[in-house]
Amino acid sequence: MNPSFTIEQISPMLAVADMSETLGFYSEVLGFSVSMESPEYSIVERNGCTIHFMRAADQSVLDAVKGHTEIYIRVSDIHSLWGHVQKFQDKYKMRGLLDRDYGMTEFHVSDPNDCLIFVGEPTSPSIHR
Numbered sequence: 001m002n003p004s005f006t007i008e009q010i011s012p013m014l015a016v017a018d019m020s021e022t023l024g025f026y027s028e029v030l031g032f033s034v035s036m037e038s039p040e041y042s043i044v045e046r047n048g049c050t051i052h053f054m055r056a057a058d059q060s061v062l063d064a065v066k067g068h069t070e071i072y073i074r075v076s077d078i079h080s081l082w083g084h085v086q087k088f089q090d091k092y093k094m095r096g097l098l099d100r101d102y103g104m105t106e107f108h109v110s111d112p113n114d115c116l117i118f119v120g121e122p123t124s125p126s127i128h129r
Helices: 019-028 059-065 078-088
Strands: 013-016 033-036 041-046 049-055 070-074 094-099 104-110 116-122
Touching: 013 019, 013 059, 019 033, 019 041, 019 049, 078 094, 078 104, 078 116
Parallel strands: 013 049, 070 116
Antiparallel strands: 033 041, 041 049, 094 104, 104 116
8 A cells, every 4th residue: 555645744742740840851951842831731842843742641651651652853963962961961861972883873861751762863874864
């Protein structure tokens, strides 16, 4: 099957415990702007890419996803971003810049809900967008 449509955007939807703390992390640490905010559902945006957040219905939801949710954010100028992000090392778990064997330079940081965020940029020009 090869239907004739294009995917315009994919936006992860993440369960969160504390909406305000989560929005603070994504805006302060990763430079997203809050484009929609409510206690139950919010959205952050940067360069046309969005991440959606839903307040978890209860602790069982958070227990199920904690440590089992990951997202990958592909960026340009990762060294500049890492220079900013590493200022928060005392507050969030993170792993510094490393070159991966699949051609990406990455760092990793966990958000306040223990979602692991991989941030990467092609190390080699042979990796195409």
